[in-house]
Every structure is written in structure tokens, then in C-alpha cells.
Amino acid sequence: MKRVFLFLCLLLFPLALPAAPNVVVIITDDQGYGDLGITGNTVIDTPRIDSLARRSGTMERFYVSPVCAPTRACLMTGRYNYRTRCIDTFIGRAMIDPAEVTLAEMLRGAGWATGIFGKWHLGDNHPMRPIDQGFEEALVHRGGGIGQPSDPPGGEGKYTDAILFHNGTQVHTSGYCTDVYFDAAIAWIEKCRDTGREFFAYIPTNAPHGPFHDVPADLLEKYQSRDLTPVLLGAPKQADRVARVFAMIENIDRNVGRLVNRLGELGILDDTIIMFMVDNGPNTRRYVGPFRGSKSNVLEGGIRSPFYFHWPARVSAGRSSDRIAAHIDIVPTVLEACGVKPPAEVELDGRSFLPLLEGKQVEWPERAIFIQSHRGNVPVRYHNFAAIEQRWKLVNPSGFGRETLPGEPRFELYDIATDPGESRDLAAERPDVVARLRKLYDQWFDDVGSTRPDNYAPPRILIGTPQENPVVLTRQDWRHVEGRPWAPDSNGFWMLKVARKQQYDVTLRFPAVTESAVAILTVGDATMRALLVAGATGHAFRGLTLPEGDADLRVTIASGEDERGPWQVEVSH
Numbered sequence: 001m002k003r004v005f006l007f008l009c010l011l012l013f014p015l016a017l018p019a020a021p022n023v024v025v026i027i028t029d030d031q032g033y034g035d036l037g038i039t040g041n042t043v044i045d046t047p048r049i050d051s052l053a054r055r056s057g058t059m060e061r062f063y064v065s066p067v068c069a070p071t072r073a074c075l076m077t078g079r080y081n082y083r084t085r086c087i088d089t090f091i092g093r094a095m096i097d098p099a100e101v102t103l104a105e106m107l108r109g110a111g112w113a114t115g116i117f118g119k120w121h122l123g124d125n126h127p128m129r130p131i132d133q134g135f136e137e138a139l140v141h142r143g144g145g146i147g148q149p150s151d152p153p154g155g156e157g158k159y160t161d162a163i164l165f166h167n168g169t170q171v172h173t174s175g176y177c178t179d180v181y182f183d184a185a186i187a188w189i190e191k192c193r194d195t196g197r198e199f200f201a202y203i204p205t206n207a208p209h210g211p212f213h214d215v216p217a218d219l220l221e222k223y224q225s226r227d228l229t230p231v232l233l234g235a236p237k238q239a240d241r242v243a244r245v246f247a248m249i250e251n252i253d254r255n256v257g258r259l260v261n262r263l264g265e266l267g268i269l270d271d272t273i274i275m276f277m278v279d280n281g282p283n284t285r286r287y288v289g290p291f292r293g294s295k296s297n298v299l300e301g302g303i304r305s306p307f308y309f310h311w312p313a314r315v316s317a318g319r320s321s322d323r324i325a326a327h328i329d330i331v332p333t334v335l336e337a338c339g340v341k342p343p344a345e346v347e348l349d350g351r352s353f354l355p356l357l358e359g360k361q362v363e364w365p366e367r368a369i370f371i372q373s374h375r376g377n378v379p380v381r382y383h384n385f386a387a388i389e390q391r392w393k394l395v396n397p398s399g400f401g402r403e404t405l406p407g408e409p410r411f412e413l414y415d416i417a418t419d420p421g422e423s424r425d426l427a428a429e430r431p432d433v434v435a436r437l438r439k440l441y442d443q444w445f446d447d448v449g450s451t452r453p454d455n456y457a458p459p460r461i462l463i464g465t466p467q468e469n470p471v472v473l474t475r476q477d478w479r480h481v482e483g484r485p486w487a488p489d490s491n492g493f494w495m496l497k498v499a500r501k502q503q504y505d506v507t508l509r510f511p512a513v514t515e516s517a518v519a520i521l522t523v524g525d526a527t528m529r530a531l532l533v534a535g536a537t538g539h540a541f542r543g544l545t546l547p548e549g550d551a552d553l554r555v556t557i558a559s560g561e562d563e564r565g566p567w568q569v570e571v572s573h
Contacts, residue, residue: 063328157211
């Protein structure tokens with residue numbers, strides 16, 4: 001009789017399965033570890049993020065790359081960026097290989113709605129745009145930031161009333177860009193809630209990245225009148241720049257508050273994971289907590305991020321873990337939380353830290369995390385790298401800006417668990433640890449560098465497809481040849497793949513020529529020339545037949561002895 005009763009109860013009142021969570025990932029651009037009140041900054045006001053942090057779980061030692069695009073590639077794939085072909089931040093090296101499977105693709109395949117609002121920075125053209133890589137809703141800017149060569153004409157450097165791209169279509173927005181991103185994300189979340197769909201909202205702001213001329217005026221006035229001395233680290237000339245950065249960060253804080261409040265009003269806050277992090281160290285020399293270093297540096301100040309994980313349904317407020325974790329761990333953590341398995345062919349480098357934040361007693365073997373970034377077309381062994389364990393950190397902080405390693409590597413070893421400020425180099429005292437971590441690093445470097453044939457070749461941009469027509473090529477993704485990469489007198493070429501043989505029109509955009517000049521277009525084996533009159537700012541080559549396959553496109557604007565490349569090129573069919 002009891003069994004019959006239990007059966008009827010289960011039939012009439014089935015056990016409620018845990019709700020699948022929504023996921024929100026907020027990542028800011030060039031905001032360092034020390035740019036929050038909760039991390040010890042006594043000057044900046046971030047009460048809403050601070051409050052969210054106190055109600056969240058915290059990974060106390062969370063690592064990112066020292067520059068932005070590599071962090072984003074790791075976050076999106078759960079794999080080291082050297083596996084993805086994204087190895088730098090510009091000139092064709094910030095594009096992700098289309099074969100990589102993103103978190104958006106994995107969650108969308110499992111039924112989640114997927115949206116991105118802000119900075120993508122993993123490819124502006126098909127097949128590398130967010131709408132090609134799993135996002136069904138996308139409101140983004142091009143390139144690595146507003147104010148860079150990928151800005152559309154008329155939108156140069158405009159944080160207010162920015163020209164953005166909504167699902168691939170150019171749109172002129174109204175308002176400050178961070179407000180626009182959060183407005184769009186909130187409106188989209190409301191639609192998801194109304195239609196009963198779980199959602200993944202990725203909100204990567206381009207603030208507080210420069211340029212710094214266009215920031216919220218009321219907040220700028222506030223910080224310009226405030227004494228910033230405690231956070232300037234003896235660099236008073238940076239005061240105005242830091243005031244502008246802090247104005248952008250407090251604006252982000254206000255928007256985070258708006259988002260959290262709206263999730264509460266919609267009744268979905270408890271069942272929504274909210275993650276907050278930054279992409280690298282601060283973009284000026286300023287307070288970074290107990291660390292030293294800043295953006296582009298592999299010392300702790302350049303690669304440590306605050307990391308807060310708000311999920312009241314499963315993670316208690318104030319829960320924390322001191323285990324090392326990194327950007328590569330976001331994908332496996334989110335997938336575990338959502339009950340989604342990665343595709344069988346996807347090999348993740350990361351590890352889910354969800355059990356740690358849930359307070360479960362789980363086996364957590366010793367691990368090493370590897371961070372490396374520098375300019376150039378190919379990674380260089382030992383150049384600007386860190387190998388990090390729970391206790392030890394081996395580092396060669398050789399600098400991001402050089403393409404090659406100057407001289408022999410100079411290894412430094414720190415007991416990072418007790419010396420987070422990296423003040424005492426123990427390399428000479430512990431050569432055994434140096435040798436062991438160097439061996440682990442060598443194994444990692446060889447492994448990630450052999451992920452696919454021609455591992456570090458840049459991806460090619462597709463032309464001649466229905467997915468993108470016209471295709472706009474900018475200096476963000478050209479392969480630089482002459483001059484400084486984005487300088488007016490520089491030149492380069494674009495690596496293309498022609499989807500099918502047909503006729504193409506190629507339209508050039510460039511600063512006005514001051515005297516008569518010649519525009520020379522070379523695509524594969526074809527070359528076309530055109531005379532330009534003084535004052536010309538563009539030219540269209542029409543009816544160029546291109547065969548299917550790989551082709552490099554280069555344009556030279558020649559006037560006397562002066563030669564330079566165009567600012568942008570538009571290819572249509």
C-alpha cells in the first residue's frame with residue numbers, strides 16, 4: 001500500500017528538477033584588480049559591484065592574460081589562446097579560428113538563447129563574427145575598441161552615440177556606449193524571460209579602455225575634483241587620465257546595479273549566474289592591490305582579475321576559494337552549472353571550479369596555469385610568460401611590446417602564496433623548482449603549438465558569401481608590412497579566401513590625397529591601377545573577376561615618393 005501511495009504521489013506531484021540557470025558574464029576592458037572599492041581602492045566608488053561581490057562566491061586567485069584578445073579567446077573556448085590562432089591584439093592576430101567551438105555555440109546547441117553586447121575582438125568578418133560563432137543576438141563594435149581603425153566612417157572615436165553593429169547591420173545608437181550595451185542586454189533578457197528561454201548574456205564593455213576624451217561628464221567632474229594621490233603610485237601626471245578611467249568604471253558600476261535590480265524585478269535573480277571579471281591589468285600605472293605590474297605585464301598586477309560568481313540558488317554569499325583558476329576555466333564551469341556536456345571533439349584546457357564555490361569536498365589535484373603574450377606573428381619560447389602553481393610562480397617578464405626575446409631568458413621565481421607582491425626572487429635559492437616549472441612550461445608550449453597544422457597561421461577572411469556582403473576590411477586585421485601598423489604612412493595586406501569565382505567591386509577609403517596619386521590594387525595575380533586627383537578620399541575598382549581560393553589583397557596609394565595603404569577597403573559582389 002505504501003508503495004502504491006508513493007507512486008501516486010510522484011505521479012501527481014512530480015519532484016521539481018532544479019531550474020537550469022541563466023548565465024551573465026560581465027568583463028570590463030583595461031580595468032585592473034585594484035579598481036574596485038572591495039579590492040581596497042579608497043578613491044573610486046563602486047558600491048553596486050562591491051555589494052554584488054559580497055553576496056557572491058569568490059575565486060581569490062583568478063588569472064587572465066595580460067592583454068585583451070587572448071583573454072577573450074580563452075574565455076570563449078575554455079582553451080589556451082595559442083590553440084585558437086588568436087595570439088595578439090591586432091594586425092590579423094586577434095582573429096579566432098572558425099573551427100573553435102565557443103561557449104555560445106555549446107549553450108545555444110543546448111537550447112539557451114545567446115547574446116553579446118559590447119566588445120568581441122575575435123574577428124570582424126565572416127566566419128569569425130559573434131553571429132558566426134554562436135550568438136543569435138549581437139550588438140558590438142568592430143576591432144579592439146572604439147577609436148581604432150575599424151571604426152565606421154562617421155563613428156570615429158565616438159563613445160557617445162556610437163555607430164555599432166546589430167546582428168551584422170550597422171546602426172547609429174543614442175547615448176553612452178556602456179549604457180547602450182546594458183540597455184540592449186536588459187531588453188533582450190526581458191524577451192528571453194517572456195518566452196521562457198534560459199539565456200547566456202555576454203556583456204564585455206569596451207570601457208574603461210581608451211580613448212579617454214568621451215567619458216560621462218558628471219562622473220568626470222567628480223573625479224577631477226577628488227584627490228587621487230592614494231592610487232597614483234607616485235605618477236601625478238596620470239591624474240587626469242585616471243579620473244577619466246574612474247568615471248567610466250563608476251558608470252559601469254551603475255549599469256551593473258541596473259542589471260541586477262532588473263533581474264530581481266523579473267524574479268530570476270536567484271537562478272541567474274552573474275560573473276564579474278576584468279580582461280587584464282590596468283591601462284595606467286595605478287593601484288593594483290598588493291601586487292605590482294599593469295596591463296601587458298605578466299607580473300601579478302597585469303594578470304590578476306577580481307572574480308565574483310553570484311548564484312544564490314547554489315553558491316552561498318561569502319564563499320571563497322584560494323585555489324588558482326583562470327579564464328580557461330569559465331567554459332567548463334558554466335557547462336557544469338548548466339548540465340551541458342561539451343562536444344566530444346572539443347578538448348578543454350580548463351577545469352570547473354563550481355564544486356569549490358559550492359563548498360563541496362572534492363579532489364583538487366595540483367595544477368599549473370600558463371600565461372604568455374607578446375607582440376608578433378609567432379609565440380617565442382620563454383618570452384613574457386608565467387608558469388603558475390598554487391605556491392610557486394616562474395616568470396620571465398620580458399615585456400609585451402617586443403616580437404623577439406632580447407638575449408637569454410631571465411627566470412624569476414616567487415613563492416606567490418606568501419609573496420603576492422613578487423618582492424623576493426628565489427630562483428637562485430631554488431633551482432630545483434625553476435627546473436621543474438621550466439619543464440612543465442616547455443611541455444605546455446610544445447603542446448599548444450602543435451594543436452593543428454600550421455598552428456599560428458592567421459585565419460583568412462571569406463569574401464563572396466551570402467553571409468557578409470559587402471565585406472569591410474580594416475587595418476585591425478591586415479597583415480602589416482611597412483611602417484608602424486596603424487600609422488598613416490603604413491601598409492599591409494589582407495589574407496582572403498574567395499568563396500566562389502565571380503565579379504567583385506573593391507572600394508577604397510583613405511585620407512584625402514594632397515596631390516595627384518595612383519591607387520594600385522593587387523589581388524592574387526590581378527593588378528589594377530587608377531589615377532587619383534588631389535583631394536580624393538576614395539576610389540572604386542569595379543568588375544574584378546577573382547577565382548575561387550586563397551588570395552592576398554593589397555592596395556598602395558602612391559604619390560611621388562610617398563606610398564601608403566588605405567584606411568579601409570570594401571569588397572562586394
